[in-house]
Amino acid sequence: MGTLQIAGLGNLTVWLGFALALYTVGAALVAVQKRRPAMMASAENGIYAVAALTTLAVAIMEWAAITHQFRFEYIASHVSLDQPLLYTISSLWGGQEGSLLFWVWLLSLFAAIVTFQNRDQNRELMPYAIAFMAFTQGFFFLLLIVVAQPFKMLNFTPQDGQGLNPLLQNPGMFIHPITQYLGYVGFTVPFAFAMAALTTGRLSDAWIRTTRRWTLISWLFLSLGLLFGMRWAYVELGWGGYWGWDPVENASLIPWLTGTAYLHSVMIQEKRGMLKVWNLVLVMLTYILSILGTFLTRSGVVQSVHAFGTNSLLASIFLGYMAGVILLFLYLLYTRLGALREENEIDSVVSREATFLLNNLLLVGAAFATLWGTIFPMISELATGKQITVAAPFFNTVNGPIFFLLIVLMGVCTMIGWRRASVDNLVRNFLRPLLVSAVVVGGLFALGVREPLGLTAFGAAGFVSGTIMVEFFRAAGARMRQHGENPPTALAMLFVKNRRRYGGYVVHIGIVMAVVGIAGSTFFQADLQKNVRTGETIAIKQYTLRFDGLASYAEENHQVWAANLTVFENGAQIATLKPEKNYYPASEQSTTEIAVRSTAMEDLYLILAGSNDDGSVTIKAIVNPLISWLWIGFGVFMLGTLIAAWPDPREARVMQRIQMREAAVAAGR
């Protein structure tokens, strides 16, 4: 087969995929309406077939990339002969067409796994869940057919391609889009089940419990997407920070915020039968915001609103799809309001339920403030033609206080009782955590820290850590008395007996660590820029940097200029750092490669800002205190999420009871 035939096959997979996805929607709906089990089996096969087709499409694209088929327009603009294999592979998710194909591939795999997992259970929900997942697939196939054809061919074969944008040639950027997309795509699963629950009227918490693990894992991937995005910005963009409230960054944060709200509020529904409508709305919002995130990142409207003009078809398909889904959801919700009555009421404002509700409102409030600041300038420009922007100060002043309250609430929530907390309960529970907080603030003050925002953030972190410690001590203590276990066993048994709860606390510990890292690097950063000749030094805080000359050499696909700097701390030599400038001839672009020395206390971050003909260089040095704790915190956070998501026999038994009860109700009718 020649290149053109293979590309033709690629095109065929997209068209067939589109047709099959639509067929699957129809087959699943007919199967349930007309009660035809054979049709249902056919719909399930449709899901598997789409997964096979998209896998083939991705395989063709990767083959074309690895074997340098520059006749493929996509390959010619994203791959070059001299770029490393790793980035040739990742070129699939480096551009619009490829990444939309990648999206639908991930969704197809998820849909196939869900279908297989539920082949013998949730039989009432599955037809609608399958129909909705296939519907989403159909939408992405439509994009691939109409606006972003991945298998478009040039009418000649270029000698070499343009290569992947050098900025994306970084391990962080290899992994970041994968995790981000897994997160975005993953939320399709809980939303598909929510739609199924609404359509069938089976609105008990079966759909929530069925998708709990999917939700957690998708949320974990969204979190990892944020982490790798920040890491990439920190090591690759070379400005010493990791978060700039860039529209693309915001697009990944917003669904994370609503997803976090959802993860918390479902607990209220499972435990107390409340907030049912709210949960449905939250999962819908998270799904829609994931689609919006994909749109903002992939349409180019972020760089320039004028992309609406040049790519208005893409924009109208996306916006039309989102509007359609929201309307369908609202219609279904309206018809089911009667079945969504609360089984309980909130008894008191001073209760765990109320703090969960407040946490939800704050998270959704932060999501909307961020969304507003991200898209309002675009809407305004479309309406008035006048370009405006809001930058970091807006997001910091609005989200700063909201995030602070959320963190304090994280501590309050741990300690407050369900239903109604007494004054006695409050005093007893909060005394020790407040003491921890006071010790932290007092200690830092004694050490000379005066920055009020920094002290506030560390105080809040101390308070939350205090509540979590008290909770662990108390629960482990109770086990030691009741079961005569030794302290390590008691602590381990907490995770065995209730991994959801204690996994959740581990997630909170990770967040506290991240808060420490963020507060440290935000409020206590020091920076300095200086021009130096060989042998001259730069002094920043306790460090002295000696410039030992500039080296220049060729690498695989770029030319490197590296400044050699010897680092002394309080007079003793501790490291040699080499910040670089790289030049990529294929794309005529240069990039800055920073050099960094990390310790648990602080990062020394060096940028080669420029070099002169006389051999002198300009170095920008930044000291970022405590920033390592941001990355470590994410590790702990991940561990906690995995603990919470780990299969739990107790959960399985609850699920079985619910299913049996529902089956009995259905049979008795």
Added chain:
Amino acid sequence: MQNVMTGIAQPKPRARILNLKYIIGGLIILGAIAAFALSNFQSNVVYYYTVPELVAQKTRLTGQTIRVNGPLDQSSIDLDQKTMTLKFNIKDNGMVQPVVYKGVVPDTLTNGESVVAEGRLDAAGVFQADSILVKCPSRYESETPKQN
């Protein structure tokens, strides 16, 4: 949307869909967040001006934080590494706006097509930029680097 399998056991009818008290409370909290966001939005909006617009409203805009965007005049780029000062002109419709910037120069400057500078116009009519963003010929739809 009628379905044969609808209707499982209805919960006890005693509770309402959601207690009105909490709906009102929730709306007040969300409203407060929205009001807070909006008031901050107004004070943090930064307007974009083209060079002709900037020249026309020079007196009014002097001293305000604004963004000026337009085609970068490559021949005007003057970078003094010693003092780390970058000077360049934005040239639009025959009008020229000089810009001065101190800081790390974006890698993309030398093949930049247009530029967005954020900062203030000083009394001498020179734009003192706190940050600059260089836009390249749109070859990639991927992220443009940010400079702070």
